[in-house]
Amino acid sequence: MTISRRDALTGALAGSAVALGPGSAVAAPLAGSATAPEWKRGFDNQRIADLGDGRFLNPLIAGDRPDPAILKDGADYYMTFSTFDSYPGLTIWHSRDLINWQPREAALRRNIGSVWAVSLEKHAGRYFLYIPVKAQPNSIFVIHADTIDGPWSDPIDLKLHDHIDPCHAVGEDGSRWLFLSGGDRIRLAEDGLSTAGPVEHVYDPWRYPDDWDVEGFSPEGPKIHRHGDWFYMLTAVGGTAGPPTGHMVIAARSRSIHGPWEQHPANPLVRTTSLDERWWSRGHASLVEAPDKSWWAVYHGYENGLWTLGRQTLLDPVQWTEDGWFRMMGGDLSQPLPKPRGGQALPHGMALSDDFSTLRLGAKWNFFRPAPDEASRARVEDGALLLQGRGTAPVDSSPLLLTAGDPSYMFECDIEIAPGGTAGLLLFYDDKLYCGLGFDEARFVTHQYGLERGRPANPHGRRMRMRVVNRHHIVSYHLSGDGGRSWSRFDRGMEVSGYHHNVRGGFLMLRPGLYAAGPGEARFRDFRFRAL
Structure with a gap:
């Protein structure tokens, strides 16, 4: 990220958190805060992030889009979310500019249980979804496809009954792994469709102070990214819901996929610290490179006073530092931020109105x-x-x-x-x-x-x-x-x-x-x- 972009961000972040007023298209400010601008409106008057003036205002995708799993595939970006008990599930969303997103097809058609935080990957020309489910018993499944729109394979049970939130990663030696909740991992076979060894513990996550209000330690949602000479692991701790100050983003890094992992000196990188902030319980972050080579973090959070909308997808600018670490630059995300440049802006979202000329199971219903x-x-x-x-x-x-x-x-x-x-x-x-x-x-x-x-x-x-x-x-x-x-x-x-x-x-x-x-x-x- 360039200095000019950072300066623009600093100016955009003036002011503090606001909350939505009943029935209003304009965010109503809390005491002592700056007024946020009105959202732009798209299909059926739904709010959209792109303000049309080179800026955007979170949420990136409104409504319940939790645990975002994002994949950069050349000039295309794909993203999917936890869909729990809703089927068809795991609808793939598509973007070319990281700001405007359209739903495509649902990847999971057969009910295998309540679908939690997945890993969306591409390896050796094939797409993979690693899917943890809450069922009897809990497990992690994998499906695969040769194109992002499928057809996707039938789910294959990896029989991992004691973990959630898998993240696929490839080591410097070409080995394939699933990193799991709790700081564990397991090796995958070369084709990625079965395990090839026992679960092993490789990382002890950073621990917050005892006097912080959290839901529980709950280290989960690991996301592995290779950048330069380092592997970076982002993890969520503090619990997904409960107190708004609980959920947070921490990070560690290693020269090798095999460790040892060094804690980020500025942990936690993201955390709600006041009930006055617009976004609560922020966590489950992934890093992604934009078309203009700037870097961003995608994660979820609850909107102030609007738990009923579920965890919405948020986008936070990232700056790499000279010592090889990174930091989040978006503050409390209550104010507009400069958009990344480049990429084609697709019409965002979809109409929820329906004349029933066709039946869009998965993408809409x-x-x-x-x-x-x-x-x-x-x-x-x-x-x-x-x-x-x-x-x-x-x-x-x-x-x-x-x-x-x-x-x-x-x-x-x-x-x-x-x-x-x-x-x-x-x-x-x-x-x-x-x-x-x-x-x-x-x-x-x-x-x-x-x-x-x-x-x-x-x-x-x-x-x-x-x-x-x-x-x-x-x-x-x-x-x-x-x-x-x-x-x-x-x-x-x-x-x-x-x-x-x-x-x-x-x-x-x-x-x-x-x-x-x-x-x-x-x-x-x-x-x-x-x-x-």
């Missing part, structure tokens, strides 16, 4: 914890999504969900049910914590706190248009029996700021979606989404 035959429930026909009912309520219906990255938004849809069926719209964290509104041909059903509650009469029969408004955690429902020409407000509302990991666990986010239960197919038409 995901089933929650699907059965092996779940995809057969959904098809499109004449501009409608036909979803076969399953179960009796959202708890056992495997709803279809989206990832929305704005603090306030609305979504609506025309819904028609089969005789005896039930369908509706949801805000869904998991099968034990959700809210929403559904209906059968005689009555509504209100979903609150993951339970089915009131059953008022339904005057509209088997077809109506429904709308959900989530305005900074205040939720309202609206109904139309004439296709959206006139609306009435449903006499139930919710406040959902507690629908998040620190209440329920699971590391998920509150997601908009739809469900169908009972006999027959529900027909969904003209799904519209708009950030507010």
